[in-house]
Amino acid sequence: MAELSFRNIAKRYGDIDVVADFNLRVEDREFIVFLGPSGCGKSTILRMIAGLEEISGGELAINGKVVNDLAPRERNVAMVFQNYALYPHMSVYGNIAFGLKRMKIGREEIDKRVRSAAKTLGLEGLLDRRSTALSGGQQQRVAIARAIVKTPGVFLFDEPLSNLDAKLRNHMRVEIARLHQQLKTTTVYVTHDQLEAMTLADRIVLLRNGAIEQVGSPREIFERPNSQFVASFIGTPAMNFFEVDLAGASAPCSKKARLAIDPARFDLDGRSKVVVGIRPAHLRPARQDETANIIEGVVDLIEFLGNDALITFKYAGEEVGALVPAQMSPRVGDQVRMTFSDDNLHAFDIETGRSLAKRSQGRP
């Protein structure tokens, strides 16, 4: 059990700032997911926690103790790597027991703990096998067993499911969620897969260019994105964005797009242009008598997704995606007229991309 605190953490390679001024507190037992595109610094931060990368500036504390200069083995953390990083010349048992042997734990105790960890992860029958003789999913399970057997204060996962195929990935994701429910160990999990982030995290830390874009529960991040970047990164299919000219401050509504932007919800502050966003799932076919919030166009692509179909059409020069029930899907070339409820509209500053939602409406 442990809590983590980052104070002004920085990482520089030569003149390049990979991470600058990173501040975060991870509570005990929390499952934190670092989410972001490739090169956003998420793995670097994870490796700094592990002690595999030096910290260029700031202070990292585990359980209140500054660990900047401690060796990895002195930090009481365990890590699961993307490519499993098993010891190829050892058996499954040897892999799981290796850390315990180095910790000078008694033979019987090691045996007990290895077998119990193997049982948790369903590896009992494989203990004598060579680690290289296992499938990807089994190898990752061994890697997780190797991490939990040490009963560390913090678990670190570095994109642990990226090398698995889709079906196995879902399965392992559920297992990791269960494992956390069972063990309640503080966990930092790095991924670029928003589905993993949404389903596993207590809180998501969304990173971009080495800085935090938003920290919040999956729900907060999905419903109240802080910026256009967050809004576009979270949610599949991706959010639709339009530039909107505001016709007069009293009745903010664009001429081109008949979209009502409620000044009670958004801090428009005299802007004449904003970017609005609406998720494909929030668009629905409009009734004939509805005239507000209308987006229309000619369908030029339909992607069948099972229950739903994603239809794509052009509106005001932008590609718009809308998710409709598959049975009600129009055909390519059909004219569609979609609408949405005001609550589902997001608005962002056109320059900075920051959300214009008022604080009372927005995140805490």
Add this chain to the structure above:
Amino acid sequence: MKIRTKLPIVFTAPTMAALAVLAFVPTIDAINIALQNRDLSNPDSLYVGFANFRALIDDPRFLNSVSVSVAWEILTVAATMLVAVPLAILLFETTPPAVRNGLCVLFIVPALLPRVSAAFVWRFAFHPLFGLAVYPLRLITGQPIDLLANPHTAMFTVAIVDVWQWGLLFAVIVVKLLETLPRQPFEAAKLDHARTWEIYAYIAIPMLQAPLISLVFVKMVESLRAFDLIYVMTRGGPGIATETLDMYAFSQGFIESGRISYASSMAVLMMAATTIAFTVLWRWARRWRET
């Protein structure tokens, strides 16, 4: 189908035939000579069966040369690996890649030197009066020390030259092998409470087991052929302290008595012994790796 199965044979046959001629004709000739009593001073010779081999068993100088050869094998192979692996680890752990590459080039230079030249350079370095290598010893003891003339130190001194050439080269090879290893198991081991030496002892070296065993075999073959080095530095001396099997065979055949058949029987024995020894060791190494 017939054409498809025969075609590879057709293509490889000329090469295989050439190789077979090169390998087997001298071998068969050596065996043939070993069964006669040929002598450089006499054009005639008779087949004497295994008389030469029987004589060898009772020849104390032959037995000495066998034990010198075995000692030389063990000494040079072990010393080379004991220098190469720790040196490689030291380089890998402590130097940045650019420095490491520079040192690697430097370490290859001794191996590029022809063995005879290296032997001459070092023979002079060990010269009791002018030698650079023995200069510190001379300073400490205040008298000239001839390491190559002392039966207790001669073999070690020659071995130093061998290790200077091969240990450094092997260190470069091991460094390059270490560089090819994936980093993640090392990082996992760091998080698994392993100290640096434990990472190498339990992770890196076991991961390099196969290439390291191959290097040992390469060095074993190479050490067998140290004739030129020993010849230049000691000529098998002092006395017979560094007289290896091939050195003794050479001196029996061409220097002392011209007993070609006697020398040849030694060569045949040496070939048989090394073939058997290598086969056994190779099998043993493979079985050991599999368990």
